[in-house]
Amino acid sequence: MAEVFAPYKWAALAERWPDILAAFGTTVAISALALLIALVLGFVFGVLSVSRHRALRAVTRVYVEVVQNIPLLLQVFVLYAVFPLLGLSLASFWIGVLAIGVYHGGYISEVVRSGIGSIHRGQFEAARSQGFSPTQVMTLVILPQAMRIILPPLAVQAANLVKNTSVLALIAGGELMYFANSFAGDTSYYGPAYVAAAVLYFALCFPLSRGAVYLERRMLAHRHVTTGDATEELASDPLEVTPGSHDITGHAAAGALAGGVGTMMEGTTSLVPARRVPSPRHPLHAWSVTIVAWDVALAPCVPGEDVPGACAGGVPTAAALTGSFAPVGSVPFRRAPFSGNQAAEIADDIGRELAQEALDASGGDRGRAWQALHTRAGRRRLGHGRPGAGAGRTTPHGALPRPRRGRGPAAPGGHRGAPRDPRRPGGGGGGAR
Amino acid sequence: MSDVMALLTWTNIRFLLEGLGLTLVIAALSIACSAVLGAVLSVMRGSRIRALRALAAAYVELFKNTPLLLWIMFTFFVAQLPPLPAAVLAFTLFTSASVAEIVRGGLAGVPRGQYEAARSQGLSGAQMYVHIILPQALRNMVPALLSQFVTTIKDTSYLWGAMALQELMGRGMILMNSYNSTVQIFAIFALMALLYFIVCFTLSQAVRAYQRRLRGDR
Numbered sequence: 001m002a003e004v005f006a007p008y009k010w011a012a013l014a015e016r017w018p019d020i021l022a023a024f025g026t027t028v029a030i031s032a033l034a035l036l037i038a039l040v041l042g043f044v045f046g047v048l049s050v051s052r053h054r055a056l057r058a059v060t061r062v063y064v065e066v067v068q069n070i071p072l073l074l075q076v077f078v079l080y081a082v083f084p085l086l087g088l089s090l091a092s093f094w095i096g097v098l099a100i101g102v103y104h105g106g107y108i109s110e111v112v113r114s115g116i117g118s119i120h121r122g123q124f125e126a127a128r129s130q131g132f133s134p135t136q137v138m139t140l141v142i143l144p145q146a147m148r149i150i151l152p153p154l155a156v157q158a159a160n161l162v163k164n165t166s167v168l169a170l171i172a173g174g175e176l177m178y179f180a181n182s183f184a185g186d187t188s189y190y191g192p193a194y195v196a197a198a199v200l201y202f203a204l205c206f207p208l209s210r211g212a213v214y215l216e217r218r219m220l221a222h223r224h225v226t227t228g229d230a231t232e233e234l235a236s237d238p239l240e241v242t243p244g245s246h247d248i249t250g251h252a253a254a255g256a257l258a259g260g261v262g263t264m265m266e267g268t269t270s271l272v273p274a275r276r277v278p279s280p281r282h283p284l285h286a287w288s289v290t291i292v293a294w295d296v297a298l299a300p301c302v303p304g305e306d307v308p309g310a311c312a313g314g315v316p317t318a319a320a321l322t323g324s325f326a327p328v329g330s331v332p333f334r335r336a337p338f339s340g341n342q343a344a345e346i347a348d349d350i351g352r353e354l355a356q357e358a359l360d361a362s363g364g365d366r367g368r369a370w371q372a373l374h375t376r377a378g379r380r381r382l383g384h385g386r387p388g389a390g391a392g393r394t395t396p397h398g399a400l401p402r403p404r405r406g407r408g409p410a411a412p413g414g415h416r417g418a419p420r421d422p423r424r425p426g427g428g429g430g431g432a433r
Numbered sequence: 434m435s436d437v438m439a440l441l442t443w444t445n446i447r448f449l450l451e452g453l454g455l456t457l458v459i460a461a462l463s464i465a466c467s468a469v470l471g472a473v474l475s476v477m478r479g480s481r482i483r484a485l486r487a488l489a490a491a492y493v494e495l496f497k498n499t500p501l502l503l504w505i506m507f508t509f510f511v512a513q514l515p516p517l518p519a520a521v522l523a524f525t526l527f528t529s530a531s532v533a534e535i536v537r538g539g540l541a542g543v544p545r546g547q548y549e550a551a552r553s554q555g556l557s558g559a560q561m562y563v564h565i566i567l568p569q570a571l572r573n574m575v576p577a578l579l580s581q582f583v584t585t586i587k588d589t590s591y592l593w594g595a596m597a598l599q600e601l602m603g604r605g606m607i608l609m610n611s612y613n614s615t616v617q618i619f620a621i622f623a624l625m626a627l628l629y630f631i632v633c634f635t636l637s638q639a640v641r642a643y644q645r646r647l648r649g650d651r
Contacts, residue, residue, distance in 0.1 A: 004511055065634060065637075066630070068633075068637070069583070069587075069629065069630045069633035069634045069637060070587070070626050070629050070630055070633070071587040071588070071589075071590035071602065071629055072587065072590075073590040073591060073594070073602065074590060074602065074622070074625060074626055074629065077622070078622055078626075081609075081618065081622070082618065082619060082622055085615040085618060085619070086615075159497075159498065163498075163499065163500040163501070164500070165500075166500035166501075166502040166503060167502060167591065169502060170502075170591070170594035170595075177500065177502055177503065180503070180506070181506065184506070184510060190506075190507075190510040190511045191511050194503055194506055194507045194510070194511060197503055198499045198503055198507075201498065201499045201500055201503065202495070202498045202499050205497075205498035205499070206494065206498045209494075209497055209498055
């Protein structure tokens with residue numbers, strides 16, 4: 001085995017470094033262009049796959065199934081061997097870009113489809129009822145929310161795409177794998193050639209797949225409003241909850257409050273500081289806030305004060321939170337104040353109200369309303385989510401706020417009569433202080 | 434049209450079907466071996482010993498981030514194995530990294546209460562896994578494993594180009610040498626694509642049906 005990796009073989013490979021660099025560059029270029037095509041196709045077909053028109057859905061289905069169920073290499077060969085017969089000759093570089101782009105477009109379209117599918121129906125309806133056109137609903141309301149779910153698997157797809165460029169070696173694509181093959185073939189120094197190729201592929205793919213993991217964690221750590229159907233799933237599988245800040249409403253909140261909290265905490269070290277809960281005026285809010293205390297309790301924050309590295313304006317910073325992901329103790333929640341269905345309905349109402357609120361606050365400008373709903377900067381501009389705004393909700397451990405409305409069934413819609421100013425200092429949690 | 438009829442003889446079709454057989458055998462062997470190796474890896478990842486965990490993680494990362502074709506070349510040219518073992522080894526190494534994640538997901542999908550309940554009934558660790566945990570975990574894993582099987586079937590198409598193993602793709606390419614009209618080459622490609630499609634589509638539909646049933650159960 002030592003002979004396979006003899007030093008003089010490595011030296012021979014090292015001498016070819018300009019070619020290695022060129023081949024690596026080709027791999028990167030093919031990957032980038034193919035990814036571009038794949039993204040365009042993926043998003044177009046992903047959106048079409050939830051279209052109301054049967055024919056459009058059928059077209060996307062056929063595209064996805066054909067592309068996913070026939071080997072990539074065969075598709076490459078079709079471009080390579082069959083198209084020239086029809087008078088369509090492409091350089092292997094462009095064959096690679098096209099074939100790999102189309103192939104992964106099918107996969108990305110499925111990713112996009114499931115991302116859109118994860119957004120609760122209420123969001124579509126709410127947006128439609130606010131007068132958004134179907135295109136606006138998709139681009140302004142649904143996709144921005146779905147992006148969080150789409151991004152991690154998208155990064156995985158990007159890594160797969162880079163790996164799949166290696167098939168071009170079989171049609172003399174001039175990329176990294178082809179270089180490794182031809183160098184190995186010319187010199188019969190197989191060992192160094194393939195190890196070097198492995199290292200370079202790894203260097204390309206590893207950041208992408210780590211990125212996927214990072215995005216997934218961040219997605220879960222990010223403020224995450226879970227409503228409707230998604231919550232139902234979450235409730236059925238609490239172990240799936242990962243450290244981070246979720247605003248859990250609906251079924252999961254009800255389930256968690258009904259006694260699942262312990263399990264969720266144990267399995268995942270920390271359940272979800274809901275730092276900005278959708279509607280401070282709703283009983284759900286009070287309950288979610290109570291969960292906050294679990295985590296926040298560890299960060300010594302005094303409302304309105306800054307502690308370097310731990311608190312900003314009385315709210316624990318992300319750094320402080322990651323440092324404190326440890327179960328604090330158990331909170332004696334036993335019963336949910338309402339059923340899962342009620343909670344889900346309430347959550348949807350909140351979503352609708354939020355949209356309306358944002359629209360009102362931005363003077364009917366939908367672009368700004370969208371920003372307010374989906375970007376931090378937008379929220380800040382409208383005065384939502386200011387660091388200080390949540391101050392009243394962080395409660396030292398041991399002084400857990402009690403639910404404002406006791407356990408009486410919070411009639412869905414009962415919150416409608418509540419005060420309309422969400423920026424009221426202290427919010428709902430204030431009631432417990 | 435007569436060109437195509439000349440192509441569609443029983444001999445030719447059987448020739449291709451034999452290739453498909455080899456494809457399926459390689460894929461099945463690889464999946465079976467990967468299931469074992471993947472299970473070992475996922476146990477290692479959950480191990481209390483740090484070195485084992487690190488080793489398994491490094492393995493998974495390595496194979497997740499390098500192309501399969503590279504490992505096929507590696508086992509064939511560097512390790513100098515005969516084609517079939519080289520193919521199965523390469524697929525096993527590569528696929529077991531994915532299977533390890535699948536197994537981990539499957540085990541994580543079994544609620545903790547099941548472990549505790551099994552323990553409280555006095556089952557030993559092994560009994561708990563064999564009778565309580567694994568059957569449930571397996572049920573969660575079947576769809577993902579089948580999708581992995583589909584992926585493996587598709588990936589066997591590299592084997593002709595890499596080591597001249599006569600699986601479906603290889604058989605098609607060989608067939609192409611004896612037919613040279615455009616229509617015939619077209620037809621051979623269509624035939625190969627059709628065969629792959631039938632097998633893979635059937636399997637992926639089965640996955641979907643199974644998932645739907647699982648969801649219905651709940």
